[in-house]
Amino acid sequence: MTSETKAARPGWQSVLRGLGQRKVAVMLMLGFASGLPFMLVGNTMGYWLREGGIELATIGFASWVGLAYSFKFLWAPIIDKVRAPLLGRWLGQRRGWMALAQVAIALGLLGMALVGPAGGLGAFVGLALVAAFASATQDIVIDAWRIESSEKGEELALLSSAYQLGYRAALLVTDALILILAAHIGWMASYELMAAGMGIGLLATLWAREPDASLRATATHGSLLTGRGLYDAIVGPFVAFFRAHGSWALLMLVAISLYRLPDFFMGPMANPFYADAGIDKETVGAVRGSIGLIASLAGITVAGLFALRFGYVATLLAGAILGPGSNLAFAWLAFHGADTTSFSIAMFIDNFATGFAGTALVAYMSSLTNVGYTATQYALLSSFYALPGKFLKGLSGEAVEWFAAGDSLLHGYGEFFVLTALMGLPVLLLCIALVRRRPAAVATPQAG
Secondary structure, X not given: OOOOOOOXXXXXXXXXXXXXXXXXXXXXXXXXXXXXXXXXXXXXHHHHHHHOOOOHHHHHHHHHHHHHHHOHHHOHHHHHHOOOOOHHHHHOHHHHHHHHHHHHHHHHHHHHHHXXXXXXXXXXXXXXXXXXXXXXXXXXXXXXXHHHOOOOHHHHHHHHHHHHHHHHHHHHHHHHHHHHHHHHHHHHHHHHHHHHHOHHHHHHHHHOOOOOHHHOOOOOOOHHHOHHXXXXXXXXXXXXXXXXXXXXXXXXXXXXXXXXXXXHHHHHHHXXXXXXXXXXXXHHHHHHHHHHHHHHHHHXXXXXXXXXXXXXXXXXXXXXXXXXXXXXXXXXXXXXXXXXXXXXXXXHHHHHHHHHHHHHHHHHHHOOOOOOOHHHHHHHHHHHHHHHHHHHHHHHHHHHXXXXXXXXXXXXXXHHHHHHHHOOHHHHHHHHHHHHOOOOOOOOOOOO
C-alpha cells in the first residue's frame, strides 16, 4: 500500500484504541502460526541434530531447507490468482490457502517427530522441507491478508506490530520453551506438541474475515491458462512495483535483501554454540522464555510506536543500527564465557534488537505493496530480504570450523559472530540514503 502524501502522524490515543480491534487479535494468532514452523525447520532442528552428534558443516547444509522461504515469490502468483483446492470455495481466496498450508505444516512437523534424525537423516530433512514449503505458502497468504485487511496506514502499523508479537511469541516457544520440554519429555513428543500448536493458526483462519475481493485482481481457476493471465500474474506485479517506485526500486530491493543478512547467517550456529559452550537446554529455555520474552515484547512495541511517530523509513534506519548488536552480543558471550548472567545479558540484547529490526522491516515492506498484487509483491520483497542470508547460512558451519582451526572452538564461534555483525555495515549506508532521499511513495503512516 503506497501513498503519495505524507499524512499527519497519529497520536498515542489512536494507537491504544486500535488494539481492541478483532482483526488485531486475529493477526496476533496468525503471526504465531507463521512463526511456529520457522525454528522447528531451522535453528531448533539444528540443536536436535547437534545433540545427535551431527557435524557443524552438515547442520549448516541442512539449514538450506529454509530456502523455501526465499523462493516463495515463484508460486505467489498462484496464491494471488487461484483458489485453494477444496477449501477455497468454502473459506475464500485468502483463508482457503491459509487453512490448507496450516494442515500441511502440522503433518510435516508430525512426520519429523515420528522419523527423527535417527530414523534417517535424508527422510528427516525431507519432511522438514515439506513443512518449510507449506510454511512459506502460509506466509504468502498471511502477509496478503494483513495488508489487504488494513483500511488505513495506522491499521497497517498496528497489524504489523501484532504480527511481530505473535511471530516472536512463537519463536520463543519453538526456540526456548521447547528446549525445556525436550529435556523432560524428549524431542519426539515436543515436536508432536508443536504440530498440534498449528491449531491456533487454524482457529484464527476460521475466525478471520475474508478481505474484500474487489481490492485485488479477480481470483479464478482459469485465468492463468491464458497468455494475458500468466503475464498479469507473474510479470504484472514486478512491473507495477518498479513503475510505482521508479529508480528507487532497485535501491529498496538491495537494502531489503541485506537488512537481515547478519541475523540469517549467524542463525544456524546459535543453538550448536549453546551446546558446545556447555549451556544446558533448561537454562537456555528458561532465559529465553523470561528475559528473552520481555526483551522481544519491548523491541516489537518500541518499533511499532516508533514507526507510528516517525515513519517507516526512519524506523528501518534505527533497526539497521540495532540489528547487528545481536551478533556482537553473541561474540561477547563466546569470548567472555557463558555463565548464566552473561547469557541473560546477551539474550536481552539479542531479543530486543531482533524484535525491533524485524518489526521495522515488516512495516516498511508492507508500505511498498500495491493493491491487486499484494501477495506476489510482498512475497517478492520478503524473498529478497531472506535469499542472501538463507543461502549463506548453509555455509555457517564451515565458517565456524574454519575460524576454529588452530584455535579453540569457542573463539572460532566468537570470530564468526563478529564477522556476521560487520555484514550489517552496507545496509546501514543504504538506509541512510533512503532516509536522506526517500521517494514520495514511501510515506509515513496515514492518520485515521
